[in-house]
Amino acid sequence: MDLIELGSKEEVRDTLREASVRGRRVSIVGGRTHMDKGNPTEVDIELATGGLDRVIAYDPAEMLAVVEAGMRIRELRRVLAEGGQEWPAAAADDATVGGTIATGPSSPRRLRMGPLRDTVVEMELVTGDGRLVRSGARTVKSVAGYDVHRLATGSLGTLGAIVQVAVKVRPLPKARRVVRTPEGGLLAGGRILEAVPLLSAVVATPHRIEIALEGWLQEVDEQTEAVRRAAGNVEVIDGEGIEGPEAIRAPTVVEVAVPPSKLSAVLDEESDWRALMGVGIAWVGLHDSGERLAALRGRVAEAGGIAPLIRGPGGLGDAPVPALGVHRRLKAAFDPAGILAPGRFWAGL
Amino acid sequence: MSDLDEARRELQEALGVDAVLSDPLALRLYARDASMVEGSAGLVVFPRSTDDVATCVRAADAHDLSLVPRGSGTGLAGASTPIGDALVVVTSKMTRILEIRPEDRLAWVEPGLFNLDLGVALRGTGFTYMPDPSSQQVSSIGGNVATNAGGPHCLAYGVTSAHVLALDLVLSDGTVARVGAEGPEASGYDLRGLVVGSEGTVGIVTAVCVRLTPEPPAIRTMLMDFATVEDCAATVSAIIAGGVVPAALEMMDQGIVRAVEAFAHAGYPTDAAAVLLVEVDGIQAGVDAETHEVEEAARAHSVGSIREAESPDERALLWKGRKAAFGAIAQIAPHYHLHDCVVPRTKLVEVLTGVYAICRRENITVTNVFHAGDGNLHPLLSFDRTEPGVLERVLRSSEEIVRLCVDAGGSLSGEHGIGLEKRDFMSLVFTDDDLAAQACVRSAFDPSGRMNPRKVLPDGARCGDFAVAAAGTDAAGVGDARRAGSAMPEGTWI
Numbered sequence: 003m004d005l006i007e008l009g010s011k012e013e014v015r016d017t018l019r020e021a022s023v024r025g026r027r028v029s030i031v032g033g034r035t036h037m038d039k040g041n042p043t044e045v046d047i048e049l050a051t052g053g054l055d056r057v058i059a060y061d062p063a064e065m066l067a068v069v070e071a072g073m074r075i076r077e078l079r080r081v082l083a084e085g086g087q088e089w090p091a092a093a094a095d096d097a098t099v100g101g102t103i104a105t106g107p108s109s110p111r112r113l114r115m116g117p118l119r120d121t122v123v124e125m126e127l128v129t130g131d132g133r134l135v136r137s138g139a140r141t142v143k144s145v146a147g148y149d150v151h152r153l154a155t156g157s158l159g160t161l162g163a164i165v166q167v168a169v170k171v172r173p174l175p176k177a178r179r180v181v182r183t184p185e186g187g188l189l190a191g192g193r194i195l196e197a198v199p200l201l202s203a204v205v206a207t208p209h210r211i212e213i214a215l216e217g218w219l220q221e222v223d224e225q226t227e228a229v230r231r232a233a234g235n236v237e238v239i240d241g242e243g244i245e246g247p248e249a250i251r252a253p254t255v256v257e258v259a260v261p262p263s264k265l266s267a268v269l270d271e272e273s274d275w276r277a278l279m280g281v282g283i284a285w286v287g288l289h290d291s292g293e294r295l296a297a298l299r300g301r302v303a304e305a306g307g308i309a310p311l312i313r314g315p316g317g318l319g320d321a322p323v324p325a326l327g328v329h330r331r332l333k334a335a336f337d338p339a340g341i342l343a344p345g346r347f348w349a350g351l
Numbered sequence: 352m353s354d355l356d357e358a359r360r361e362l363q364e365a366l367g368v369d370a371v372l373s374d375p376l377a378l379r380l381y382a383r384d385a386s387m388v389e390g391s392a393g394l395v396v397f398p399r400s401t402d403d404v405a406t407c408v409r410a411a412d413a414h415d416l417s418l419v420p421r422g423s424g425t426g427l428a429g430a431s432t433p434i435g436d437a438l439v440v441v442t443s444k445m446t447r448i449l450e451i452r453p454e455d456r457l458a459w460v461e462p463g464l465f466n467l468d469l470g471v472a473l474r475g476t477g478f479t480y481m482p483d484p485s486s487q488q489v490s491s492i493g494g495n496v497a498t499n500a501g502g503p504h505c506l507a508y509g510v511t512s513a514h515v516l517a518l519d520l521v522l523s524d525g526t527v528a529r530v531g532a533e534g535p536e537a538s539g540y541d542l543r544g545l546v547v548g549s550e551g552t553v554g555i556v557t558a559v560c561v562r563l564t565p566e567p568p569a570i571r572t573m574l575m576d577f578a579t580v581e582d583c584a585a586t587v588s589a590i591i592a593g594g595v596v597p598a599a600l601e602m603m604d605q606g607i608v609r610a611v612e613a614f615a616h617a618g619y620p621t622d623a624a625a626v627l628l629v630e631v632d633g634i635q636a637g638v639d640a641e642t643h644e645v646e647e648a649a650r651a652h653s654v655g656s657i658r659e660a661e662s663p664d665e666r667a668l669l670w671k672g673r674k675a676a677f678g679a680i681a682q683i684a685p686h687y688h689l690h691d692c693v694v695p696r697t698k699l700v701e702v703l704t705g706v707y708a709i710c711r712r713e714n715i716t717v718t719n720v721f722h723a724g725d726g727n728l729h730p731l732l733s734f735d736r737t738e739p740g741v742l743e744r745v746l747r748s749s750e751e752i753v754r755l756c757v758d759a760g761g762s763l764s765g766e767h768g769i770g771l772e773k774r775d776f777m778s779l780v781f782t783d784d785d786l787a788a789q790a791c792v793r794s795a796f797d798p799s800g801r802m803n804p805r806k807v808l809p810d811g812a813r814c815g816d817f818a819v820a821a822a823g824t825d826a827a828g829v830g831d832a833r834r835a836g837s838a839m840p841e842g843t844w845i
Binding site: 061062063064065086087106108112116117119120129133134135136137139140141142143144145146147148149150152153155156157161172173174176199200217218220221223224225257259260261262263264280281282283305306307308318319321322323324325327328329331332335336347348349 | 452454455456457498499501505509510512513520522524526528529530532533534535536537538539540541542544545548549550565567568588591592594595596633634635636637639640641693694695696697725726727760761762763764765766767768769773777780781782784785786788789791792793794795796798807808814
């Protein structure tokens, strides 16, 4: 397999165009931090976008950052911190902005921050056959044409190579705090969610509840008191962020997504999990990806959800994909030669 | 018997005689939405269920008719204006709330439900549906989905797309797809995200699963007045730059304040050059801290007075002034053309100054009420269309305003959409390749081309061009594409 490292949009365009003509299959790679997500795929070329790492525009007063897709999360965080802001994506320091958007990881702070997809307002995408396509606008809201960037977000590199994005950013919280309760379980998590307004995260685990508070210091203090009233003796850690799936040690981690009230039915038989109360995401650790995974996916399917793997082998699962004809036509339009990570996406796309 | 007659007979049989209108008055009424563009309808149908809508779509296919989905008809860009003998599918009889599930923070509603009626139904649950377009008393959730509607509170909470989890969609082949999921993530590409804001051109939405948001425990609402528009806009920038994102940040200029005050009697100061309505919400301690920051930013920019709502009634009154603006302007002149474009926040003053200059030159009265925090401008051009030559001046001003916003790095529309009125401006901001890609997306949903044709994209944009271009030539630059005119498609007029 060839590894091609690219440093400009033009190079990405030319490389993909040629790969399409020659029928060479391509996987787009950023920081290789989310490679386990998706079904197995075989490719001839890995196209690394890490060289596309410039800041195109950033003015804190606009609450938008325009950056090339190969920029590392670490670097974006540094740039934004200088403006007193952050992009609330949960990704490793080495991950790239483009890779993070293409794989769409859920942040543990999603309860308050919303999904990552809503932060992407403009995108430049190079299609499988090497056309540069821009959609959206560099404004906080826009309804002008079809939002191709919505399709590319979470598409696992099967519609094109993301080369540049404008993302909405937000002020860094003045204070952040993690509070841990001694009692775990979904019921206890649900009680905290009910009792304390505007939490950034209530992460339930079998053994304790971890709560993320952020905002003005006075606000965080008021919330801490409310947690104490609801949960009694708590442990308070200032200045720390809340952990996501990385806190699970198991070799295989599934990211379950179900309506929030279905979490209990899904997690009943499991022992190693972190569930986002009020959101419906649960990261479940498994020690094998065989029968246990199949059983978990069966329960998730009954709950109307999905359960892709985010660590270890096991792929996305076989949840039905709606409007399959639309999906196939989209894939054919954006990747006519079918060279982009064939089969990595849902339904063999 | 013509295709239209046959389609009418079939639909009357399937949906009931009352569900189909074809008399001249009805056809005239449904020949336009709230935009300036008029077209012509062939048949007007009022389905009551997803099955009824699928029946309409199949009838359109059998009799070679195009389809135009329509909610309340409050759209301002012409997306619901039919062209030719289109079959207009009106969702105004589909108004049920199907279920409210606070435990899952969601509700399923039919598309014809008024936005405000959902808010009323949620009272007492502790949850609310955040998007609150100014038209919310009469605009439908389905229409809000079609235009990815905003509203004052979208500054902190995001536009409609952030509040729609799933949609039932009838595709042009008559099949029904549920895109998105009740849970936080779905399988496949984010078709849900694509459908929201697609202005009824990729399918007909027959049910919407909306995300519910817990009501904030504390709210403070302030009205501030300024002696200059510049100070008002600078206050907006200072608030945001200071790391505070209020729930709403709405600006009104003197012209609109005077009209509103005579109409709503909200106690707005009519001698100020501009007023700013600011709302902060959240936990009491945080709300107090943010209020302090907001007031400091205003004082640093020579605010006149700051009036804070002391009671829920006073808060409602302050908001009444803002939301009644479009009713109040009838006092200025009988007709209006409401603009919608978004510019970078830091360009607000520059663009506003330009808007005033354009309208002064064309001798058109302009007032401004807009979502300042989002940079979303709404210049309101008032006129009397019986005055000879005024329409040309209005259209000329509109085009200049669009170009001004685009040149400032803005978008063609923040929340009203492209529809018919702005489709020929699309090439101001997108290249031929961009537009061809968008045409591909559209035809992936609707290979038949029957679904609300000739809206959103300019006539020249075709998916096929994309494939042809792929053979070798480079992308055309935006510069080459600056040939946008404001010609309307044949079969429509202003």
